[in-house]
Amino acid sequence: MQKIELQNLSKSYGNKDVLTNLNLTLEGNRIYGIIGENGTGKSTLLRLISGLARPTRGSITVNGQTTAEGRRNQIAYLSDQEFLDGFSTLGYQIQFHEKMIPGFQTNRVFEMLETIKLPVDRKVKNLSKGHRNLFNLVLTLANPAPILILDEPLSGIDTNKKEDLIQLLSSFTLDEKRLILFATHEYDEIEFLIDGLLIIRGAEVAYFTEDLEEMRIEHGKTIQQIFQEVNQ
Numbered sequence: 001m002q003k004i005e006l007q008n009l010s011k012s013y014g015n016k017d018v019l020t021n022l023n024l025t026l027e028g029n030r031i032y033g034i035i036g037e038n039g040t041g042k043s044t045l046l047r048l049i050s051g052l053a054r055p056t057r058g059s060i061t062v063n064g065q066t067t068a069e070g071r072r073n074q075i076a077y078l079s080d081q082e083f084l085d086g087f088s089t090l091g092y093q094i095q096f097h098e099k100m101i102p103g104f105q106t107n108r109v110f111e112m113l114e115t116i117k118l119p120v121d122r123k124v125k126n127l128s129k130g131h132r133n134l135f136n137l138v139l140t141l142a143n144p145a146p147i148l149i150l151d152e153p154l155s156g157i158d159t160n161k162k163e164d165l166i167q168l169l170s171s172f173t174l175d176e177k178r179l180i181l182f183a184t185h186e187y188d189e190i191e192f193l194i195d196g197l198l199i200i201r202g203a204e205v206a207y208f209t210e211d212l213e214e215m216r217i218e219h220g221k222t223i224q225q226i227f228q229e230v231n232q
């Protein structure tokens with residue numbers, strides 16, 4: 001079973017406290033969404049968990065791994081920054097990932113590219129921004145790591161393609177027993193995708209549930225409503 005544990009986790013940049021004393025366990029074969037206003041520390045949290053930034057205080061354990069290197073082996077991370085070499089073709093990037101990542105699911109990449117109609121002989125720089133984001137997401141999904149951490153995977157992607165993507169994301173956890181944690185501003189789009197919800201505000205966890213369905217059934221609340229209440 002996949003598990004991310006944060007204990008007394010804090011991160012400051014200079015004298016700015018970005019995250020303060022987070023204690024949280026995310027576990028299971030679930031999709032968790034993180035939402036929060038701009039600059040509230042969502043990307044910072046994802047980078048800390050992924051071993052790409054160091055905590056100022058506290059600890060992070062991912063599937064029993066406490067070191068940054070150990071955690072990185074459990075996680076496929078999609079940054080909100082562009083990282084692909086624009087002059088290479090999609091095909092080259094696929095081969096490169098296949099060489100670098102043990103168990104990389106090349107067949108699934110081709111299947112997904114066919115669904116979203118991206119030709120592999122195209123250069124990365126000639127894709128639109130939305131298509132580049134999609135291609136990055138496809139490469140990340142094909143990484144067999146048990147935990148996927150995605151920073152704004154839906155940004156810049158058309159509404160009709162978003163639906164395909166949301167299907168893809170659910171099938172990736174359901175079939176493969178993975179945990180997905182992703183940051184987003186697209187509250188409406190993720191309403192029926194996520195199982196758990198984390199809202200960050202004022203450097204702290206302002207709201208957390210691992211069972212959003214219960215909130216929906218018992219209290220009839222949408223994510224947008226929960227978010228508004230938390231931010232009042």
Ligand SMILES: Nc1ncnc2c1ncn2[C@@H]1O[C@H](COP(=O)(O)OP(=O)(O)OP(=O)(O)O)[C@@H](O)[C@H]1O
Pocket residue numbers: 013018036037038039040041042043044045
């Ligand atoms: N490397 C860094 N050095 C200094 N400050 C940083 C650094 N990275 C992030 N910050 C600051 O930390 C705060 C949180 O940034 P972060 O990118 O985590 O927020 P976010 O919630 O992901 O924002 P957005 O929704 O706009 O993407 C911001 O004030 C940001 O300026």
